Amino acid sequence: MENMEYENIEIAPLYVVLQAAHDFAAALAETPQYKTFEKTAYAFRQNQAAQQAREAYQQKRKSLNTLLMLNALNDEQRNELEQLQSDFITLPVVQEYIDAQAELVTLCQALGDALSESIGLNYAASCGVSCCG
Amino acid sequence: MQTVLTTSMQEATDALIGNLLASEAFIRYQQALASLNQDVEAHTLLEQLSLAQANLRKKQADNDVTQAEIKALHMLQDQVQQNTAILAYSQTQQEAVSLLREINSEISQLLGINFASLANHATC
Numbered sequence A: 001m002e003n004m005e006y007e008n009i010e011i012a013p014l015y016v017v018l019q020a021a022h023d024f025a026a027a028l029a030e031t032p033q034y035k036t037f038e039k040t041a042y043a044f045r046q047n048q049a050a051q052q053a054r055e056a057y058q059q060k061r062k063s064l065n066t067l068l069m070l071n072a073l074n075d076e077q078r079n080e081l082e083q084l085q086s087d088f089i090t091l092p093v094v095q096e097y098i099d100a101q102a103e104l105v106t107l108c109q110a111l112g113d114a115l116s117e118s119i120g121l122n123y124a125a126s127c128g129v130s131c132c133g
Numbered sequence B: 001m002q003t004v005l006t007t008s009m010q011e012a013t014d015a016l017i018g019n020l021l022a023s024e025a026f027i028r029y030q031q032a033l034a035s036l037n038q039d040v041e042a043h044t045l046l047e048q049l050s051l052a053q054a055n056l057r058k059k060q061a062d063n064d065v066t067q068a069e070i071k072a073l074h075m076l077q078d079q080v081q082q083n084t085a086i087l088a089y090s091q092t093q094q095e096a097v098s099l100l101r102e103i104n105s106e107i108s109q110l111l112g113i114n115f116a117s118l119a120n121h122a123t124c
Helices: A014-029 A032-046 A048-063 A065-069 A075-089 A092-119 B007-021 B024-038 B040-061 B067-082 B084-111 B115-119
Strands: A004-006 A009-011
Touching (some): A075 A092, B040 B084
């Protein structure tokens, strides 16, 4: 660690801290969880059926947005929306992507927790992330 | 279930933590936190403010707040904002948070994902 003196305390310069962040990201990019996520995300983006199913679900959801917010869907509308969602998320390529994302989230949460516990600040909350991301 | 980290991931995490804690922003933050913890007046003020805010919220719900109570709360808020230990703690925490955001930006740019979003436990 290349440091400078500051009132008898060794301080890590900003560029050193940023390099540590860069190294951290590089190590994360080499994990099986990240590699699988990248691979499945690419497969998902390239899969025409998955993209069409996603589009169909999102379009229907958008068209019913007001009723959804008011919790006022009738049975037919609810069934249609649920069917489109099921058609989308049960595609193997989508399921693999969802599973890989969940694995990556678990890893990132463990890393975030380790950072938060050591530095005394909630990492995600400090970075401005709310419950809605 | 505890997530098992690869050796390189563990080393990189430890190095990032070590460098963050050795950064000027975090050293200043830790010093301000230690000073705040030793400052009896600051603690008393924060406790008084917390109590006054809770009482006022309760009275607001009952529509029973007086101008004198609002004025007393504002005076307490002014005292808190002028307390050097609290002020230093607040300012240094903001600096530490700014550094964390810069760090997260660096990590996220390299990965193509918002690392903090994925690290977040909270759900709506």
